[in-house]
Amino acid sequence: MKVPTELPLRILTHNIRYATSSPFKGELPWENRVHPLLSELRYNTRSQEAFICLQEVLHNQLDDILTGLNSKEHTSNANHTWDYIGVGRDDGHQAGEYSPIFYQPSIWQLRHWETVWLSETPTMPSKSWDAASIRIVTVGVFTHRASRQTVLAMNTHLDDQGSRSRFEAANIILGKVEEYRAGAAFGCMISAVFLAGDFNSQDEQEAYTVLTAPESPLADAARLVPPSQHYGNYMTWTGFGHEGQDPSRIDYILLESTADKVLSRGRQPWKVLGYAVLPNRFDDGVFNSDHRAVVIDVLLRD
Template identity: 30%
Template sequence: MELRVATFNIRNSSADDGNDSWPLRREATVAAVAALDAEVVGLQEVLPDQLAYLREALPAYDVVGAGRDDGDATGEHASVLVRRDAWRIESHETRWLSLEPERPGSVGWDAHLTRIATLARLRRRESGRAVGIANTHYDHAGETARIESSRLLGRWLAAEPGLPWIILGDLNATPESEPLRALTSEGWRQTLPADAGGTEHAFSGAEDGDRIDHILIGKGLTCRGARIACERFEGRLPSDHWPVVADLVLT
């Protein structure tokens, strides 16, 4: 069974981005998500106003995930978008990347900010096959926090071995870094080829920046192909990151 997934840091709407601010590029962001034609999309840095806009502009998707500040609506979300004609959401929850993963707003290790992961368990409407999605955004400053977040996430997913899991996210870490090695050493596989290019470009449009956005797959999944989608829409950059998209097969 085939499945297309994507991850995309859409850049929060509170940032002072001038000509690239959210009100000026939000249509391009929606166009970028739609162009991925993915059944599941993990988004990062989604603030409540952005979430409301995306829900209205992308009616084919159900959206899950809580705000990181209070476990409800406040703060950035690591939203999971699921195309409802293909998948049914059986359960989902938000957990905090910290030593207190059930406590909203908790900050882990040397992280500068509260960080979260949204876990969603999906079932294919047509075949009944199931898959798990973990969408996350690691801290930008705390190296220990990034490593420990990988270990924590790995433990959570290992506790549900009956599901083939997919990790989506902005890990603020490059492919050969220790946070990624903490996952790949446990059997997680990266989907992008080594020469795929970069994902972070700070609204420059560069394609050779750091690759910090990733899709990783576990047991029960293979990758037919993955790419970084470096596309503008009506001259607009949709974010300060490029999205990553992968075509997977449940074996």
């Protein structure tokens, strides 16, 4: 008889703030922020099998992060180097912001990936409805080499201006989950699904309520673990201290869940062990971003 297995896994999501040439008051240039950000990513994934999901990443920032993660100074095992999936949203190549998913090819076999534009023309760079910017979701199918468990991983950054565009984008994302789940290519092998990102939506607003509705297969990881097992802050957007807006919770990791959900497979693929919102500033006073990272530790059940 096959013995069920549980795969420990860490998922980290962080909007890193794009490398602007016109910083806000309190915001330092990218060259001052990249080192504390890399320290955060390295420390929180050093001894973990992990996915890193980032938002607002310009191509030069992508290069800096990939180089930093794979630096010989910080990578003791050359076989555990990092790679990524994703494209710039403006042209499907290198222009505009990426929403990349970083992974370690020695641990995860990449089976398939795509970028979906969150618009009425999802196969090409575009925006629709009331969106102020082009928006995307990065989708990857990864198989864990040791356990052979397969994850559908998704990373997105929804529009900061358009309420309808966030609503429509949330429904496009749910449609993609269903497409992969029901598809002949990967449906029978996917063990579980996660969606990470900056939704630009608080928990009473359109994107969050659509993505976590009773009929959705997804649930907020923060709600799947007792508050006593939360670490750090609650708010995920802080600004740089001079925006005149209150901090808010708009960054999430959602997991496929049967808890209070309609999920025909009748099983709970994830067990959440812990949930954290990390600091984005320390004694040196440097904000590594205007967002805080969200991190979860989970067990993926076979």
